[in-house]
Amino acid sequence: MKLCMIGTGYVGLVSGVCFSDLGNDVICVDKDINKINNLRNSVIPIYEPGLDELVKKNFKAGRLSFTSDLSKAVKSSNIIFICVGTPTKKNGNGADLSQIFSAAKEISKNINSYKIIINKSTVPVTTGDQLEKIILKKNNKKLFSIVSNPEFLREGEAIRDFIYPDRVVIGTSEKKPSKILKQLYSPLISKGAKFLNTSRRAAELIKYASNAFLATKITYINEIANMCEKLNVNVEDVSIGMGMDNRIGGRFLRAGPAYGGSCFPKDTKAILDTAYKFKINLSLIKSVIKSNENRSKLLTNRIFKLLNNNLKNKKICFLGVTFKANTDDMRDSSCVKIIPALSKKGAFIDYYDPTGEKKEFKNVKNVKFKNSIKSALMNSDLIIIHTEWNDFKSINFKKIMKKNNFKLFDMRNIYSLEKMKRDKINYFSIGR
Numbered sequence: 242m243k244l245c246m247i248g249t250g251y252v253g254l255v256s257g258v259c260f261s262d263l264g265n266d267v268i269c270v271d272k273d274i275n276k277i278n279n280l281r282n283s284v285i286p287i288y289e290p291g292l293d294e295l296v297k298k299n300f301k302a303g304r305l306s307f308t309s310d311l312s313k314a315v316k317s318s319n320i321i322f323i324c325v326g327t328p329t330k331k332n333g334n335g336a337d338l339s340q341i342f343s344a345a346k347e348i349s350k351n352i353n354s355y356k357i358i359i360n361k362s363t364v365p366v367t368t369g370d371q372l373e374k375i376i377l378k379k380n381n382k383k384l385f386s387i388v389s390n391p392e393f394l395r396e397g398e399a400i401r402d403f404i405y406p407d408r409v410v411i412g413t414s415e416k417k418p419s420k421i422l423k424q425l426y427s428p429l430i431s432k433g434a435k436f437l438n439t440s441r442r443a444a445e446l447i448k449y450a451s452n453a454f455l456a457t458k459i460t461y462i463n464e465i466a467n468m469c470e471k472l473n474v475n476v477e478d479v480s481i482g483m484g485m486d487n488r489i490g491g492r493f494l495r496a497g498p499a500y501g502g503s504c505f506p507k508d509t510k511a512i513l514d515t516a517y518k519f520k521i522n523l524s525l526i527k528s529v530i531k532s533n534e535n536r537s538k539l540l541t542n543r544i545f546k547l548l549n550n551n552l553k554n555k556k557i558c559f560l561g562v563t564f565k566a567n568t569d570d571m572r573d574s575s576c577v578k579i580i581p582a583l584s585k586k587g588a589f590i591d592y593y594d595p596t597g598e599k600k601e602f603k604n605v606k607n608v609k610f611k612n613s614i615k616s617a618l619m620n621s622d623l624i625i626i627h628t629e630w631n632d633f634k635s636i637n638f639k640k641i642m643k644k645n646n647f648k649l650f651d652m653r654n655i656y657s658l659e660k661m662k663r664d665k666i667n668y669f670s671i672g673r
């Protein structure tokens with residue numbers, strides 16, 4: 242099939258490359274000419290394990306191409322995926338749909354034969370109805386179908402998640418696009434992915450309801466971890482015990498920093514905004530957002546306490562600053578709140594991240610990127626493991642530090658309490 246992906250970010254690039262690997266002809270479009278030029282030279286704009294090889298392989302095979310010419314790409318494709326960003330609006334909680342609407346207007350000018358136009362971006366319920374109106378202004382109803390096909394991939398695991406998804410959700414009540422899309426996804430369905438054809442609005446809501454639920458699960462165990470700390474209970478025992486109940490399930494029950502990333506914070510706010518418009522009170526999601534915002538403050542206060550409320554000239558090392566491991570994505574990482582708060586109190590912060598230096602800290606006083614774990618650790622009073630990269634899982638702290646009077650705050654519970662006790666490390670973790 243001939244596919245066009247509009248937007249070559251985490252979702253558009255990964256799904257475009259994977260669709261081409263399944264034998265389809267895929268044109269990836271982006272308005273960022275720099276990105277397109279880099280991709281044509283096999284320079285990948287994001288960090289995503291395995292993506293590099295897959296781009297090179299399919300580009301070489303001639304099934305994958307990159308362009309900034311949206312008009313040509315739309316004209317020569319039958320299936321068009323919209324994969325542009327839907328960030329939170331500058332003023333308020335709602336999703337900023339300007340990228341979606343601008344892509345839709347561009348598409349509407351270039352429909353030369355029947356097209357299936359699919360929204361893969363995460364959008365508020367009823368956005369599909371609005372897209373239909375925009376495209377109808379310039380085209381006959383018979384020339385296009387608007388479908389919702391939310392994406393559930395996780396950064397860091399994106400290729401695996403795309404190829405082996407738990408489910409493929411297609412939101413349309415029209416037979417023709419439903420049949421064609423089932424065929425497009427058939428290699429994944431035959432490997433075990435569940436297929437759900439539902440209404441367009443239900444598909445849009447499934448994505449938000451899923452993300453809000455997962456954000457709730459994380460927030461829930463984070464609050465239980467606070468309780469464990471007071472009661473001398475190990476939160477990991479609680480998570481394991483809870484997870485043994487199939488109704489609950491063990492995943493997303495790992496206590497840690499506030500949830501972040503490009504999806505949960507913005508999507509929980511956006512569903513709340515939609516609910517407000519339809520006069521529905523989503524009080525539970527409201528509390529989750531509040532609790533998550535408080536979590537970064539709570540952990541910042543815990544760091545203050547670990548340094549006896551005197552951060553002046555204290556040296557703090559951060560290992561990992563992205564919102565989770567195996568991604569370079571800094572969007573809404575809890576570090577973006579915690580690090581400036583520590584710098585404000587007079588601390589000197591060195592950080593190391595396997596995906597390199599971050600622009601978010603360029604103008605924050607006394608914050609420096611170090612290009613190795615060892616150089617970041619040097620002379621630290623406090624080491625904070627913020628992200629769960631494998632690189633941080635077997636560090637010989639004592640050997641590198643060459644001193645005893647440092648503290649280690651492991652926000653991901655990577656190290657065992659027994660080992661830390663044996664190594665006589667002044668060790669602190671979450672909920673245990």
Ligand SMILES: NC(=O)c1ccc[n+]([C@@H]2O[C@H](COP(=O)([O-])OP(=O)(O)OC[C@H]3O[C@@H](n4cnc5c(N)ncnc54)[C@H](O)[C@@H]3O)[C@@H](O)[C@H]2O)c1
Nearest residue numbers: 248249250251252271272325326327340344362363392396
């Ligand atoms: N990142 C994730 O893990 C993830 C997972 C599931 C769903 N989503 C959703 O998918 C959507 C995309 O997310 P992302 O993280 O890939 O975004 P992103 O910001 O990484 O990429 C979006 C890309 O779209 C391009 N773009 C914007 N308008 C364009 C236009 N008119 N023409 C061509 N290109 C255009 C931008 O230049 C950018 O490269 C969002 O709605 C997001 O919520 C993201």
